[in-house]
Amino acid sequence: MAAISREEVAHLARLSRIEMTDAELDHLASEMGLILDSVSKVQAVADQDIPPTSHAIAMQNVMRPDVVVPSLTNEETLSGAPAREEDRFKVPQILGEE
Amino acid sequence: MSREIIHQTAAEMSAELASGNVTAVELANAHFDRISAVDGDIHAFLHLDREGALAQAASVDASRKAGEKVNPLAGVPLALKDVLTQKGVPTTCGSKMLEGWRPPYDSTVVTNLKKAGVVILGKTNMDEFAMGSSTENSAYGTTRNPWDLSRIPGGSGGGSSAALAGFEAPLAIGTDTGGSIRQPAAVTGTVGVKPTYGSVSRYGLVAFSSSLDQAGPCARTVLDTAMLHEVIAGYDPKDSTSINAPVGKMVEAAKKLDVKGMKIGVVKELAGDGYQAGVTTRFNGALEALLSAGAEIVEVSAPSFEYALAAYYLIAPSEASSNLARFDSMRYGIRIGDDGSRSAEEVMKMTREVGFGKEVKRRIILGTYALSSGYYDAYYGSAQKVRTLIKRDYEAAFAKVDVLVSPTCPTTAFKIGEKSDDPVAMYLNDVCTIPVNLAGIGGMSLPCGLAPEDGLPVGFQIMSPAMKDELMYQVGGTLEAALQSSWGQPLYASAPTLAVK
Incomplete structure (x- = not known):
């Protein structure tokens, strides 16, 4: 079975910016092993020389004419903001105190 | 079943509206009454927009009265999956993360529906961010x-499939990343198309897995689905993959009722062990x-289909881990713990x-893992190679046949709670629908009978080459007509009567 440790899950949770309790980390670590086992089948083709497909119907360089079109107003853009100050999104501090 | 207006097909309602036998306002109210009567048990809807729906209905009635030319579906009610934005109407995606969010803009699907005069009754329940096969993952x-x-x-x-089967709406919109339109259609005896x-x-459309996500039409009949398909489809410069x-x-194809000389391919790999006996029986009956x-x-x-499920459960979580990074509590959605002492x-x-549920977290972690250095080639890279093989299998098959068919799912509807603690068993449910998404082609599910052992609906899947969606409607329409004449009535008419409150 593909083993994935609790520490690895904790690292992935940090990368994903999700706080997790110890119980959640333990549970997820055991589940991840089972899920990875069930998807490891794809590795049968890992060494084969097959071009990857990222999109089923490939398109390249989709552009629009460089002209101004109407967009949301400030008021509409800020309508769902958890916090705002004047015409801006208000966010918690980004830089540390020290 | 005593036949009321809510039991009619969308095409029949359209004819009643055109002849003036019923108004759009009356039709909307009949459906709101039905929702009040049965949705306490079904819980298909998360939000009803009575005011917006009745205003739209009144405007359609006025247009008809003035003799203006309107779309055949003008005034016909619809249930909208809660993953598509509708200006000013709550859009949660079944997640706590977006509780209370009212989008400042309409999705293009909604813009097209409004333009056609379709009456949007409300937003339907779904697995959180469309991740799941049961709606048990809704918050x-x-x-x-x-x-x-x-x-x-x-x-x-x-939510959309239950609204159709419960006669709470004749039309609905779904989205399908790995089967989220077709599998619900299959287990509720309704019709769903992934274009x-x-x-x-x-x-x-709030993104889950951008290279796979596709919105599509749902209804109780193939013709109704085709009518809705023509309303929502079309080029949109706002979507760079459009x-x-x-x-x-599609409508013309659904009305052909002729498959003489067409070649239909049965996918050998989508049968056998793990398929419920009654599913196989009804599938063979449809053939x-x-x-x-x-x-x-x-x-x-299609030998590579064996790898499809595994590839999907790497590609979709990988894209989800990236897409769901947008829920950062800064610009919209909920924010927790901002007491002035904590950093962003x-x-x-x-x-x-707090905002994400168990399944969403599971997939974000899995996707982050599959994309991380050291594992990328083994997992995500391999999955993308599998995708190429699956496309090639379809290309080879469509060189020989017009459409491909399979059961839509291996089983009929399972019990609530039966698989909720076993993600791998839950994922297996999508084994027949996923190859379609990986190749970007069209897929339809329509009912092909009730499984003898449990009396529950069985879905028949039709797959058509990219940009030839009309072939699904031609085959689906013909099959539906043949089956209904052998049953003596449409399958949905044999659904049990719901308790009315």
Whole structure:
């Protein structure tokens, strides 16, 4: 079975910016092993020389004419903001105190 | 079943509206009454927009009265999956993360519906961010299957399928990343179509897995589905993956009722062990009906489909881990723990802990793993190679046949709670629908009978080459007509009567 440790899950949770309790980390670590086992089948083709497909119907360089079109107003853009100050999104501090 | 207006097909309602036998306002109210009567048990809807719906209905009535030319579906009610934005109407995606969010813009699907005069009754329940096959992953409670309230209505679009099967709406919109339109259609005895990728705009569809997500039409009949398909499809410059080509003639195809000389391929790999006996029986019965209607049935092999499920459960979580990074509590959605002492990053982590449910977290972690250095080639890279193999299997098959067919799912509707603690068992449910998404082609599910052992609906899947969606409607329409004439009535008419409150 593909083993994935609790520490690895904790690292992935940090990368994903999700706080997790110890119980959640333990549970997820055991589940991840089972899920990875069930998807490891794809590795049968890992060494084969097959071009990857990222999109089923490939398109390249989709552009629009460089002209101004109407967009949301400030008021509409800020309508769902958890916090705002004047015409801006208000966010918690980004830089540390020290 | 005493036949009331809510039991009619969308095409019949359209005719009643055109002849003036009923108004759009009356039709909307009849459906709101039905929702009040049965949705306490079904829980298909998360939000009703009575005011907006009745205003739209009144405007359609006024247009008709003034003799203006309107779309055939003008005034026909619809249930909208809660993953598509509708200006000013709550859009949650079944997640706590977006509780209370009212989008400032319409998705293109909604813009097209409004333009056609379709009356949007409200937003339907779904697995959180469309991740799931049962609606059990909704943060707002599970939807129940109108055929058996102890069973799932499918997922992620279980609210839309249950609304159709419960006669709460004649039309619905779903989205399909790995089967979220077709599997709910199968287990509720309704019709659902995943159009060719890029043929219906994704603008305003909250992204789960961008290279797979596709919105599509749902209804109780093939013709109704075709009518809705023509309303929502079309090129949209706001979606860079939108295909700039005319929409096919779906309605015309659905009305052909002729498959003489068509070649239909049965996918060998989508059968056998793990398929419920009654599913196989009804699937074979449908093949016989197509044969009698003059189609040629051949067996086709798609050897790489064996890897499809595994590839999907790497690609979709990988894209989801990236797409769901946008829920950072800064610009919209909920924010937790912002007491002035915490940094933006701490607030972000606390918000995502509270805002996301178990399955969403599971997939974000899996996707982050599959994309991380050291594992990328083995997992995500390999999955993308599998995708190429699956496309090639379809290309080879479609060189020999017009459409491919399979059961839509291996089983009928399972019990609520039966698989909720076993993600791998839950994922297996999508084994027949996923290859379609990986290749970007079209897929339809329509009912092909009730499984003898449990009396629950079985879905028949039709797959058509990219940009030839009309072929699904031609075959689906013919099969539906043949089956209904052998049953003496449509399958949905034999659904149990719901308790009315």
